[in-house]
Amino acid sequence: MPVLEVRNIRKTFGRTEVLKGIDFSLDKGEALSVIGSSGSGKTTLLRCLNFLERPDAGSITVNGEVLLDCADASTLRESEIRRKRLHFGLVFQSFNLFPQYTALENVLLAPRLLAKENHEQFADKERLNAEARELFADIGLSDRMNNYPHQLSGGQQQRVAIARALIMHPDILCFDEPTSALDPELTGEVLKVIRKLSEQNTTMIIVTHEMEFARDVADKVIFMDGGVICEQGNPREVFSHPKEERTKQFLSRYSQN
C-alpha cells in the first residue's frame, strides 16, 4: 500500500485553472522530485498537500486514511485539518524561520506546544531536547543552535528549517525549491542534508530546479506542465529518454545552461 495517493486534484484561482487533475502515488521511503517550468503549479500542489490551499476536486489519502475528499464533506471539517496536516511537512523556499527565536527554539516551538496541549510531562521535554540536539548534529549546526536566524547564512537557515520540519515526524516531507533563494555556493550544504535524508529512506517530495539533484536523489520524477503531469517515471528514464515533446524541450533548456 502506498503512503500517499493523490487522485484528480484540481485547483482554480479566480478564472485560472492551476491544477487540472493531478494523480500520483508514493511508496514509503521513496523520494519524488517534481520539475516543471515556472507557473506550472508545483507550489500549488505542495500547498494543497499541506492544507494551505483547499483543492476544488480530488482526494488525498495517506496510509489508507482519506484525509481529504472533495466529494465527501465529512473529510473537509476545519477542526480536523490540523491533525491531518501533521502527516505532511513543508520546507519553504524562503525558509520562514521565526526571527524572535533561536535556531533551537525554532525547532522546539511546535512540538513543545503540542506536548503541552496533550499534557505530556517532563520526560517528554527531555526527550524533545535530546532529539533536537541530535537533529542539529545531523544538519551540522550543533555549534549554531543558540544563534538567531539573522545571524545565520541562508544555507544554515534552510537547514534549521529542515530540522524544524523533521522534529514533527511527518509521513511525507515536502520541499518547495529549497535552494532557489540561496547563493550558488550555499546550495550544496542544503542538498547534502536532503541527500542524507533520502539515504535514510525519508519519504519526500522535492520541487526543484536542480536537475542533476532531481535525477540523482529521486526514485521517481514528475514533470509538470500547465497544471497537468506531463510525464512521470524513473528519473534515469525521464531525464535520458523523455517520451513527451514538452519534456524534451524543458530538459534541453536546462542542459544548455
Add this chain to the structure above:
Amino acid sequence: METFLHQLPIVVNALNVGFVQTLKLFAVTLLGAFPLGLLIAFGSLSKIRAVSMFTSFIIWIIRGTPLMIQLLIVYYFPGLVLHNPIWGGGEQGRFLAASLAFIINYSCYFSEIYRGGILSVPVGQTEAGLVLGMTKRQIFFNVTLLQMIKRIVPPISNEIITLVKDTALARIIALQEIIWAGQAFMKGSHGISGAIWPLFFTAFYYLVFNGIVTVLLARLERKLDYFR
C-alpha cells in the same frame, strides 16, 4: 518674590493632586485601549464583511471627530438627552465618563496601528506555523505578536506621548486634572486668586513625565533589537 515663595508649596500641593488625576486617566486609557484596540483590529481584519465594515465605520466616526466632542457626548448625552444621568454629578462620575471616551478614542487609533503591524508580518510566518500543526491562536501569541509589537513600538510611542497631553481635554467636563487645578488659582483657590503662573507651571509636569515615558519606550525598542 516673598509671595511667590509663600504660594509655591500651596500651588505644588494642589497641582500634585490634579496630576494624580491626570496620571490615573492616562493609565486607565492605556490599560483599556491596548486590548480593546487589538479586538477592533481583529474586527477590521475579519473575513466576515459585515464585521469588518461595521468596525471600519466606527473607526471612521471616532477618528473623524474631535476627542473633545466625544468627551462632551459621553458625559452629557445620557443625562441631557436620555434623561438618565448615569454618571452622577461627582468627580468619580466625570472620571468614569472621561475614561470611557478616552478608551474608545485611543483604541481606534491603536487598532489602526495594530492592523498595520499584523499585516506587516509576512504570511510565510503564519504558514510556517500552520504546517507545523500550530493553531491560529498559538501562532498569534507565539509567532506574530512579538514581531508585530516590534514594528508598532515607534508609532504607538507617538500616540502615548500625545495621550499624556490629550488628558488635558478632560477639563472640558470639569475633570479635576492638573490644568483644572492650575486654572483654579486664577479664580481663586486655597486662598490664592488672580495667579496665572500656576497654570503655566503645569507644562513642567507634562514635560518631565513625557521625558520619563520617552526613555522607557526607547528602552523597550532597544530590548526588541535582538531580532530582525
